[in-house]
Amino acid sequence: MENANIANLLTKNAEKTPWKRAVVMPSGKDSLGRIRTTQLTFAQLEALSTKVAAGLQARGIVSGTRTVLMVPPGMDFFILTFALFKTGAVPVVVDPGMGLNRMADCLASTRAEALVGIPKAHLFRSLFPRAFSGIRYKVCTRSLPLPGITPLQKLLQTDPTGFETALREPEDTAAILFTTGSTGPAKGVVYSHGTFHAQIQAIRDHFQIEEDDRDLPTFPLFALFDPALGMTAFIPEMDPTKPGKANPRPILEAIAHHGITTMFCSPALLDRLGRYGSREGIRLPSLKRVVSAGAPVRPDILQSFVPVTGNPAIIHTPYGATEAVPLMSIHAGEILSETRSFTDQGMGICVGRPLKGVDISIIRISDEPIDTMDDAEELPEGEIGEIIARGPMVTSGYFDNPEANKLSKIKDGKGFWHRMGDLAWKDNSGRFWFCGRKSHRVCTKEGELYTLPCEAIFNTHKRVRRSALVGIGPDRAQTPVIIIESPDKISKEERSELRSELLQLAGAFDHTSGIRQLLFHREFPVDIRHNAKIYREKLAVWAQKKMAGAIK
Structure with a gap:
């Protein structure tokens, strides 16, 4: 053997x-x-x-x-x-x-x-x-x-x-x-x-990796795939723990000087590279594929990088997690020409279709363990639920953590499904639309609100870079609060005007019409791996204190 x-x-x-x-x-x-x-x-x-x-x-x-x-x-x-x-x-x-x-x-x-x-x-x-x-x-x-x-x-x-x-x-x-x-x-x-073999095979097949490819991996763990795939790894001049603050110039120069064909980067870094590259008129014809993952990639970030590559179809946004990657994927061409308009209407971010050998299903949301698939309720197309996945690149469990395993795995015959902890719905063409983390949903007396569909409405405003939905108050009776990241200083009058415009915008959509509390924050706390996932838990604590102070 x-x-x-x-x-x-x-x-x-x-x-x-x-x-x-x-x-x-x-x-x-x-x-x-x-x-x-x-x-x-x-x-x-x-x-x-x-x-x-x-x-x-x-x-x-x-x-x-x-x-x-x-x-x-x-x-x-x-x-x-x-x-x-x-x-x-x-x-x-x-x-x-x-x-x-x-x-x-x-x-x-x-x-x-x-x-x-x-x-x-x-x-x-x-x-x-x-x-x-x-x-x-x-x-x-x-x-x-x-x-x-x-x-x-x-x-x-x-x-x-x-x-x-x-x-x-x-x-x-x-x-x-x-x-x-x-x-x-x-x-x-x-x-x-x-698991490693399955991941490498999936990456090679889906992204059509070839022997002469040269990779610029900005995330250390992904760099390890390169020698196994036969690619040359060009380590960029940057601090890998701070991709959201990286200097884009040496990275773009490395791509141009070494004829880089493949790049993996977080959405935060892709945003910096796209803004700088578009502004400076930089073109990188050697790139055959750009893979951005680690957090949802907003359409405007993808749009900013298109002029640098000249081809939106080579920019991919795969979906997965440390426990299971890659599972699904879609390219920027499809997003910008087709799904973006639905994202802006609050329908979630399309993460594409499952890769070969991957099974994805949507089940009824639950915060409790689910022992077998007989205990899970699979949902029809169009209904939001939690994502579960099955396939050879899905890991079998956590080290010495039976409680976490109990919450994340569902037995199915001789195998198992992994609960991703994410919410999504499936459309009639087999694509899945990501709606946020299960733990981030806001449970109000009127029903549940999901982060990405709500935030997308506010993000369409030209003066909003990004927003975050949080809930404060008791479980099942939370008050939804939208927080707007505003790094630039604006006057009280401008802020009051922006607040009115945003609340009017929210009122035009059923799922955001009940959001009446709005706060401004200088800089969102983000994850340390990709600098892209918003720490909504920290923002919820901040919002609770902010609103309590305002009441006093």
Whole structure:
């Protein structure tokens, strides 16, 4: 039986095109201000990761060893990740932007036995010993004057003779990747080697990835797909934890100078790139596909990037989550020519049709566990409910979290469906329309309101960049409040005029006519992974205090 270890895809690509560049990244500037780069070929990445894998194995990091990986995007990140896969160890990855205490809680829950990280990671370990109480093996990307820590350089000197990539079955655990926790506690999603293979196959088939493609991944975890897909990964000059504040110029220059054909980015970064590129008249003819995900992508963001590519059909907005990705997709050509007008009328954002091998269904909304599909009520076309998904790229559960598994999985014969925690409806052509998170719906005495359909009405106003619907007050009797993000200073008179115009606009639609409370906020809090998901929970607390103060 063939070894299902995901690292074997790197090995095969190294055998097929050993001289081809696997990873390229910026490395400062020369005396004339030109960006220098450093690179690894597929053969080099394969050889170095094998050496490190042999060194890790000799020091006790073997099959099944849960290993906290705290290394930023770069050469070391690729080498170490594939080295861990080759040993059969299980990398544990969390978002560094979620805050130190939340990170510590996540890591403590995995009971990891090894830590592989940069010097700051080992400092973090000393500050939060409880989270790392089970750590027996420690590796640092640099030499540290501390006992018991093996420097990466020493591992790179290992003789790999006799080392063999660990034999893994498709169902064996490959990694534990934590969700951002944007709508609740962050959870460790268990990825199997089979899940990774299914995701890679789906990405290759749907987006028609070819051997000569060159990718600019602005999200570190997606960068790992590139060596497995045989693509060259060009690491951009940016802070991956702050895509919404990235400088667009070096990113667009990298695309132009390296002939980038593929780019993954969050909606927040796509917005910055589109605005800057359109304003500066930048054209990027090498791009064959742009993939934007992580949060709903507003039509105006897609529209701003069209002049840069010249072809809306190459801009894709797939739907999925850490637990299941990719599931559905649609391109900007269809959105801008057909679905946008319905989005502006409050019908949700179209996320397209299911990918090959994916089943999507809409069931009656429930906040309780659903044991089997016999207990779920599947809804007809046109009715809003919660999304459930089934397919080979859907993960089987969370690490050591039976309560979360109970709430998120529905048994169906020998398999299961995953509850996405999102709301949508299906149209008569098989497309699904996303209406927001289930936990964000506002339950009033008159009925339920859903975030995206309501917010879309306010977002059509030319002076509104984005809005957020929240509910305050007791459950099932909440008062809906719309919050308008207004980064620019406006006078009291202008604000009063805008308020009147927005409330008049809301009154023209049945589902927003009951929203009479409107607040202005300088800058919305957003998720740390994509800088695009609005933290409506935080805005609800803020709105509660704001309105309480106004009443007093």
